[in-house]
Amino acid sequence: MKLFVDTGQVEEVQQAAEWGIIDGVTTNPSLIAKAGRDFKETVLAICRLVPSGAVSAEVVGTTTDQMLREAREIASWAPNIVVKIPMTPAGIQATRVLTQEGIRVNMTLVFSPAQALLAAKAGASFISVFVGRVDDVAGEGMRTIEEVVHMVENYGFPSEVLVASIRHPMHVVEAMRLGAHIATMPFKVLEQLFHHPLTDIGLQRFLEDWNRAGLQIFEPVRV
């Protein structure tokens, strides 16, 4: 499963890239606005940090023509950009045109298997199914992931199911169990994936035992 970080903060992407475990980055207009820097400058900085990963950047137009114009511009900035298009009739139409032009699309704001089917039919490379926002209103976000993964596999669509709007590590674990292709998460959740109290306790005990025994790895330097 691919791990993406969902952020507009270049520093977070840098740290995640240094760990060497991320396969891409997703942004959205809210995350870019929160980061407080120029859109193109931010996206290009992220693209440089993950040159072999997919970097999603979203259009803000609402008609097919506006989306196409913005998508072609954004896609021209770097070869690893995937253009995010919202799940609307205009967005579906734009996705079909863009994929025929060879521009990869991440269809966003997908909340149902029916919407995901349309995104797959239009040729979206990634289908971003939001889970946290559904859980927030007492729905079962992961249930949609299960159905969409099944749909994509059943019909052999090349689209990858991207679990978005992740709130906590168990969303990532559930995404993995269900066979989703990608999970994109806030940097905070990525950090949380590292942690287990038994790891901390275990490491502390190893080091205490080692030091108590006076052992060392390197030969002492003789002068």
Ligand code: G3P
């Ligand atoms: O970028 C799409 C998605 O991951 C946003 O998540 O936390 O705003 O629901 P959130």
